[in-house]
Amino acid sequence: MILVAVVGSATAEAQRQELREPAELRPEGGVLRTELRCALSPFQLGETTLSTRLYNGQLPSATWRIKAGDTIKVRLINDMPPNPDEDSASLGNYPQRINTTNLHTHGLNVSPRDSSDNVLLAIKPGERFDYSVAVGRDHASGSYWYHPHHHTSTSPQVMSGMAGMIIVEDDPAVAEPGLLALDDVVMVFQSLLYDSLTNTMPYPTRLTNPFTPIAGKETPILVNGMHEAKLTMRPGETKRLRLCNATNESQVMLFVQKRSPDGVIAIPQFEIAVDGLYLPGARTMPAVTVVPGSRSDVLLQAPTDIVEGETYWLVMRELDRSFRTVETRDLIQIVVAGEAMTPYVPFTLPAPMTGGDIRSEEITGTRTLTFSIGDMSGIGEDPTIITRSFLIDSTPYDHDVVNMTLRVGDVEEWTIRNVSDDFHPFHIHVNEFQLVEDNGLPLEVPEWHDVLLLRPQSTYKVRMRIDDNYGKTVLHCHFLAHEDWGMMQVIDIQPLVGVDETQPWQSPELFPNPVAGRFSTVKVRLPQFLAGTKTTIRVVDITGEMVLVKQVDAADGELATLELDELGAGTYYVMVTNGPRYRETTKLVLVR
Ligand SMILES: [Cu+2]
Missing domain, CATH: 2.60.40.420 (Cupredoxins -  blue copper proteins)
Structure with a gap:
């Protein structure tokens, strides 16, 4: 009997498919242009075809890969069916009008106004809306995501599968080459709610009791729409997993196991970022837990040697909203094959914030x-x-x-x-x-x-x-x-007091920049309207540590001088602040 079971499981493992990754979109000329068509779409769950609300029929939706300074232009087309309760009285804070939508760029530091990350908008069925989200030049690199955020329909729509990842790429001037060279693996965790008789999410009913919850059952947590998969890696290879928990209220815990006839050994991994924002250094984690809405970037390392009889697994434990275990599953088999690589361990990680820790x-x-x-x-x-x-x-x-x-x-x-x-x-x-x-x-x-x-x-x-x-x-x-x-x-x-929106702010001007030579002085030209007031200039290094601070006032005029002799070669940020009136940052490069 045991032999049969082993053969059976080996056959099942042989059928595992390589982990599919979401489609990826990139900007052209600094603009990422795309359409998100929201509609009831087929999704194949094993033998069952569900009809569920998706972006462009994709689960998950495409990954948007941009750089700081790019603009995301999205035409959101709401092709979902009309709301049966469109003209009914509001139930207040309760799921209703669940086919009305909008778009949230979760984690991005962007404008919440107008056609940017404005979650107070309501785009009804049959309507469309053109979003334009400008991502600042100083934006932190990292893993972010997008999903609908219309109050009273957020939960039903995210539980339908409407979600995709946003990656702001690392700045090659700041991130070390080993980090830049890593192969990314996007992993979006989702769970869909549906009625097992109709294979779709029932519309909230108001017939008897208007507050009847949306009845149905949840699918197991899927990764990129798959129940299980394999991931092929070269011996010693390091991959950067970009994990996003796009479930409604399930906690995703992940850990890596080596299994051999001698037993099971947990293999710790390196977590390098949480919510897209780099940690001060890679931290060794026996297990990584990602809570709903959150992201985690993890370096997954394949073993350096292929040993007969050893297998490697990325195991997922699903926990409910009260942290009770729902299921533990061999989510991904790590298949090690090919030519060996040198494992990568980061020496330094980029600073998540140009301002460093908040003091x-x-x-x-x-x-x-x-x-x-x-x-x-x-x-x-x-x-x-x-x-x-x-x-x-x-x-x-x-x-x-x-x-x-x-x-x-x-x-x-x-x-x-x-x-x-x-x-x-x-x-x-x-x-x-x-x-x-x-x-x-x-x-x-x-x-x-x-x-x-x-x-x-x-x-x-x-x-x-x-x-x-x-x-x-x-x-x-x-x-x-x-x-x-x-x-x-x-x-x-x-907004800041007295901002004239028709006059974009002048950034502090640095010259020369880059600065070369052992003894170096850099001049900072401040915007004219700051003349006669106390202004603070801070220089921070790429780890976010402040290395120089200077106060300037009227006597210094518009030009301030910074002596940089003590600083080593590298990239720095010059931050100019003047109370609540002015805060701007400019990059400075020192060449020695
Ligand atoms: Cu809560």
């Missing part, structure tokens, strides 16, 4: 944010309670209310409390933040995130630089059902 001296204000779930014991008599129970600062979401006002240039420290007995992944649009304290314990090394899992009954401290991208946007729980039930706030980021 205490920078903080301009503090506030507290509290996630809670109200008392839902009366839901039997009054099902509408659910629309008023998923709360931030004791308040459910209201599209017409601004819950928080922030200001460009401010640097804030927030205490985020979760006083509920559930987990909630906190996410804020347009700005990332740095976790500095976890339940009273300061982090030795602060971590950048755009999603932070709040454990039940827990308190965190995060710091955030409010970037130049002003306008109204949101913060919310990234368990998307919670978001549609109202666990979201509108934030209004106010």
Whole structure:
């Protein structure tokens, strides 16, 4: 019997297909142009053909690979069927009008206004909208993603499979050659909700009880639309996995195992970035967990030798929203074949932020944010309670209310409390933040995130630089059902005082640049409107460490002088700040 079982499993393994990667789109002349047609589309799940909402019929949607400074131009075409409840009264914070959509570029520091990353728009069935998302020249490289974000339809649409990855490529002037040379493997984790009788997601019904949940079952978590796959690697090869959790509320834990007749050995991997943002150094992880909305970049290393009888597996453990194990699966068999390569371990990683860690001296204000779930014991008599129970600062979401006002240039420290007995992944649009304290314990090394899992009954401290991208946007729980039930706030980021939008800001001008020679001086020409005020010039290296700081005022005129004799060759950033009025960064190259 044992022999039969082994043969059976060997046959099954032989049928594994190579991991498919999403199609990839690149910009031309600095502009990535594409269409996203949203429509009910067939998706083959084993023997079953599902009809599910997809972008361009693809699961996952294409990867957009851009560089900092590029613009993403997307025509979003909503070809989903009309909403049966289009003219019905609003149910408030509850799934409804689930064929109305919009587009969110998750993790990008871009404008939330107009036709950019504007999640307050509603693109109805039959409508189309042209998005234009300008990614700044200083944007951090990394792994980001896009998905719909229309309140009351976000969860149904993401659970239909509407998601794709965005990669902002590394700057070759900053990243080391070994990192640039790595082969990327995009892995998008998704789970679809469908009714097993109709093989499609049922439309929320209002016939008897309008608050009947969308009934159905979830597919197992798929990676790039596949249930299992193999990944062929050369001995010693290092691949960069770009992991994105695009599920509604499932946690994805991944680990690597070597199996041989002697037993099973866990093989640690290197995590190099979280939410697209590089860690200070590669960290060795026995297992990597990616929470909903979050990304992780992991270096997967194949063994240097091929040994008879040894097999390698990337194992996935799916955990539910309360971190209970749902399933452990041999997701990907790592097949080692071909000519050997030298394993790559990064020497240095690029700095995620040109400003480096957020220091205490920078903080301009503090506030507290509290996630809670109200008392839902009366839901039997009054099902509408659910629309008023998923709360931030004791308040459910209201599209017409601004819950928080922030200001460009401010640097804030927030205490985020979760006083509920559930987990909630906190996410804020347009700005990332740095976790500095976890339940009273300061982090030795602060971590950048755009999603932070709040454990039940827990308190965190995060710091955030409010970037130049002003306008109204949101913060919310990234368990998307919670978001549609109202666990979201509108934030209004106010522009700098006295900005004249018709006059683009003049960047500080450096000359000479590059600077060559042992003894070097660089002049900084400041914008004229700063004359007569106190301006700070900081020079930071590529690890984000500040290496020089200088205050200039009226007496110095418009030209400031920086003496750079003490600095080694390399790339630096010159940051010029003047209170909330002005913040600009220019790259400086020193040649010795
Ligand atoms: Cu939540």
